[in-house]
Amino acid sequence: MRRVPEHAPIVTAAAMRAAEAAAFASGQSQREVMERAGAAVAVQVARLAAGRAILVLAGPGNNGGDAYVVARWLAERGHDVTVAGLGAPTGVAAEMRAAWTGEVTDLDTVAPRVVLVDGLFGTGVSRPLAADVARALARLRRGAAITIAIDLPSGIATDDGSDLEAAGADVTVALAALKPGHVLGDGAGASGHVLLADIGVPVASHWHTLARPSLEPPPRDAHKFTRGMVAVLGGAMPGASRLAARAAMAAGAGYVVLAGEDRGGPDALVHRTTDADLFGDPRIGALVCGPGLGRDAAASDLLDRALACERPLVLDGDALSLLGADAATRLRGKHAILTPHSGEFDRMFGVGQGSKIDRTIAAAARIGCTIVHKGADTVIADPAGRVTVSAAAPTWLASAGTGDVLAGLVAARCAAGAADPASEAVWLHARAAALAGAGLIADGLIDHIGGAIEECL
Numbered sequence: 001m002r003r004v005p006e007h008a009p010i011v012t013a014a015a016m017r018a019a020e021a022a023a024f025a026s027g028q029s030q031r032e033v034m035e036r037a038g039a040a041v042a043v044q045v046a047r048l049a050a051g052r053a054i055l056v057l058a059g060p061g062n063n064g065g066d067a068y069v070v071a072r073w074l075a076e077r078g079h080d081v082t083v084a085g086l087g088a089p090t091g092v093a094a095e096m097r098a099a100w101t102g103e104v105t106d107l108d109t110v111a112p113r114v115v116l117v118d119g120l121f122g123t124g125v126s127r128p129l130a131a132d133v134a135r136a137l138a139r140l141r142r143g144a145a146i147t148i149a150i151d152l153p154s155g156i157a158t159d160d161g162s163d164l165e166a167a168g169a170d171v172t173v174a175l176a177a178l179k180p181g182h183v184l185g186d187g188a189g190a191s192g193h194v195l196l197a198d199i200g201v202p203v204a205s206h207w208h209t210l211a212r213p214s215l216e217p218p219p220r221d222a223h224k225f226t227r228g229m230v231a232v233l234g235g236a237m238p239g240a241s242r243l244a245a246r247a248a249m250a251a252g253a254g255y256v257v258l259a260g261e262d263r264g265g266p267d268a269l270v271h272r273t274t275d276a277d278l279f280g281d282p283r284i285g286a287l288v289c290g291p292g293l294g295r296d297a298a299a300s301d302l303l304d305r306a307l308a309c310e311r312p313l314v315l316d317g318d319a320l321s322l323l324g325a326d327a328a329t330r331l332r333g334k335h336a337i338l339t340p341h342s343g344e345f346d347r348m349f350g351v352g353q354g355s356k357i358d359r360t361i362a363a364a365a366r367i368g369c370t371i372v373h374k375g376a377d378t379v380i381a382d383p384a385g386r387v388t389v390s391a392a393a394p395t396w397l398a399s400a401g402t403g404d405v406l407a408g409l410v411a412a413r414c415a416a417g418a419a420d421p422a423s424e425a426v427w428l429h430a431r432a433a434a435l436a437g438a439g440l441i442a443d444g445l446i447d448h449i450g451g452a453i454e455e456c457l
């Protein structure tokens with residue numbers, strides 16, 4: 001499983017440039033910042049290289065400037081370093097090139113070494129890599145035991161993570177902040193483990209990586225209703241709603257109701273009919289609608305009643321499919337958390353423009369609800385534009401029923417009155433998956449929710 005720093009700011013290329021400009025305006029010199037960036041990367045390279053031969057690739061821009069600093073820092077400390085260059089840097093990067101007293105060989109002909117440091121392109125990549133550059137990079141990566149990228153793997157688009165012929169890295173040292181390219185789409189996979197280096201450039205952002213929540217055990221005067229009541233609407237596929245209900249129980253909801261005709265599930269699960277009393281029950285802290293609901297007239301009627309009631313909603317699966325393109329009008333002003341995968345999201349809000357972060361923010365603002373846009377890169381956006389990205393969840397989660405478990409987790413945290421139920425639930429879900437290990441199934445995931453909670457106490 002890859003590692004990504006927790007609660008790290010995420011900024012676009014433009015926002016990073018603005019932060020750098022502000023730092024320069026406040027008196028820092030670009031030379032100082034580049035020296036700091038190079039040194040921060042070099043410390044990690046030295047640690048990971050452990051005495052092995054290092055090849056540093058230096059590109060034509062400031063990412064290449066950082067690379068020349070890395071090479072100089074390592075050589076000064078006795079490491080075995082060679083450099084291959086692409087293009088002629090300008091400005092401060094040219095000064096760093098001049099300060100490197102060793103040879104600079106050609107990218108096309110250089111032989112691979114055990115440790116590869118990729119400083120070809122960072123946030124300034126503006127188009128797909130030329131075929132010869134992509135080929136050389138891929139060849140050198142294949143010939144290396146470990147590849148460490150400076151700021152971004154060369155050829156990953158900074159703002160949306162799309163692949164512009166990148167070869168990828170095992171470790172990426174992000175400078176000052178993470179970029180969407182480290183956490184979204186192909187870029188998330190290409191970045192490998194991500195480390196965050198402080199280069200003295202302050203960065204403010206409303207976007208962050210997911211962090212372990214801080215939770216409390218129930219207080220001494222707790223009883224089942226103060227811990228949160230969750231109701232799950234059953235439907236055509238009872239297994240899915242049962243998974244959501246069981247997950248809510250395991251996540252600490254004090255009283256969980258499975259509403260409908262299904263009488264299955266554990267003994268502690270309370271069964272009720274979907275009558276008016278249920279939808280008017282003021283004790284319900286979260287009503288889950290969607291897992292296993294079905295898409296027939298009965299399902300549609302249950303969704304209508306859920307939307308008409310005053311309780312906080314967690315909408316998933318079939319509820320989202322039933323809403324489809326009407327989601328924007330029908331959900332506006334509702335207290336709801338939506339948990340679509342990308343197919344459901346696109347059906348509700350259209351494919352649209354921009355990165356997954358941009359599109360999720362726009363949809364959350366449009367409907368005034370929090371959206372958990374699921375995937376290998378889960379993006380959580382609230383209507384105020386705050387974003388949390390989960391980019392390191394185990395890929396074993398890609399199996400039937402894990403989304404139903406997540407809906408139950410969100411509902412339990414919502415009913416418990418958590419400040420950020422969606423992010424907490426996504427963290428617990430990913431952690432339970434890590435504890436469940438390889439080959440997990442949704443039922444087994446539930447058994448590890450308690451263990452995940454223990455790590456947050």
Ligand SMILES: NC(=O)C1=CN([C@@H]2O[C@H](COP(=O)(O)OP(=O)(O)OC[C@H]3O[C@@H](n4cnc5c(N)ncnc54)[C@H](OP(=O)(O)O)[C@@H]3O)[C@@H](O)[C@H]2O)[C@@H](O)CC1
Binds near residue numbers: 030120123126127199
């Ligand atoms: N600002 C600062 O002071 C600091 C910045 N820092 C570092 O700088 C990095 C950003 O630097 P940057 O803006 O110079 O961009 P960078 O990623 O080096 O690439 C631009 C060059 O590549 C070229 N180019 C682009 N795509 C190409 C392609 N496909 N194929 C071929 N060429 C291509 C492009 O040429 P052009 O597009 O103009 O033709 C230009 O020459 C950032 O990630 C961090 O590492 C840190 O040191 C902290 C201080």
Ligand SMILES: [K+]
Binds near residue numbers: 063120121122151154
């Ligand atoms: K790079």
